[in-house]
């Protein structure tokens with residue numbers, strides 16, 4: 001740890017700092033630079049970070065304040081205890097979804113958002129998921145019926161319903177028998193040979209069948225014509241295109257939760273615009289309806305700080321992902337600080353937003369959309385589209401690009417459901433959110 005002495009130690013913290021700093025390792029010095037015009041008598045403030053050990057005088061009422069240790073004998077230099085209290089934004093009266101049965105499913109057309117529909121997955125041969133199965137060649141096609149009876153007798157005929165039972169190729173019929181590995185298990189070339197299933201010892205002897213062998217076959221139905229064609233190269237697969245517009249069903253309760261989240265984002269945007277920031281806000285609450293909230297016990301919000309931090313990459317999404325990672329990274333006690341078994345901290349997975357919904361005022365830019373892909377976020381709900389800079393359908397759509405290894409839902413809040421008469425969220429076209 002380095003402690004700044006001299007004048008540097010006088011700089012207080014602010015959520016909206018007017019001074020940034022850079023550390024120069026070679027000269028062991030810190031350079032402070034004001035990031036805007038400073039009025040006479042105005043106090044210079046820097047941003048200390050997200051894990052404060054005191055209650056900040058200019059706090060914007062963050063909904064996830066850390067828990068403060070009263071007296072730790074370290075003069076305020078202790079680590080911060082993880083705050084586990086649940087936080088909820090109070091439900092407001094005019095929330096149109098707050099009345100009625102919270103578990104009722106909302107019809108697609110009355111949802112408060114439009115879904116951006118990404119292409120179905122699995123459009124390349126490499127992205128097709130496979131499973132290993134036992135098959136057997138049937139030399140004489142007239143024996144196929146007998147083999148089907150054998151399957152039925154062994155109660156196997158209903159397994160692997162996404163595949164055709166028999167493949168005819170170059171005069172040979174091959175029959176699918178039984179899965180060779182539990183679903184989701186992958187085999188590598190170095191794996192030991194698979195044990196021959198006992199059941200296959202009882203195959204009819206008099207049909208001059210070949211010896212059963214294993215092959216990889218698609219592990220799910222084909223959703224698109226292209227994927228059908230590709231999957232059929234491995235094994236004849238059932239074609240079952242998903243109905244268009246199919247997305248996760250939303251309940252009234254979840255819509256009410258999202259409505260509050262969006263309006264929280266709106267209110268924060270108003271506040272930070274007043275403070276001279278670009279009014280872009282992102283907010284990640286605990287997942288709706290989850291009892292344990294183990295994915296995220298409390299809510300986090302951040303705003304854009306490119307002006308105050310004088311740093312072009314301090315976008316609200318980068319800030320909120322970082323805030324969540326910092327929170328999870330806060331050691332619970334000295335014992336965990338050095339625990340080598342804390343794999344998450346070691347491998348840096350604290351930034352993961354798996355199963356979480358991110359609400360944001362503006363369509364995320366390409367950089368932030370990529371960060372969200374990395375973070376494995378479940379879905380993103382935004383208010384204003386950014387046609388020229390957005391990475392979720394505006395300029396491009398990162399989650400549908402070929403080769404990306406995660407998809408997330410993209411939901412655009414309906415414009416008539418947010419009150420932005422003052423144009424708080426209006427940004428220049430070329431601003432990247």
Ligand SMILES: C[S@@+](CC[C@H](N)C(=O)[O-])C[C@H]1O[C@@H](n2cnc3c(N)ncnc32)[C@H](O)[C@@H]1O
Pocket residue numbers: 008009010011012013014054055056057058076
């Ligand atoms: C490096 S010192 C800053 C100078 C200090 N205020 C002084 O007068 O010596 C850090 C301490 O200042 C206080 N502090 C800094 N920023 C603050 C803020 N925004 N709100 C309340 N206290 C703050 C906290 O007590 C913190 O431990």
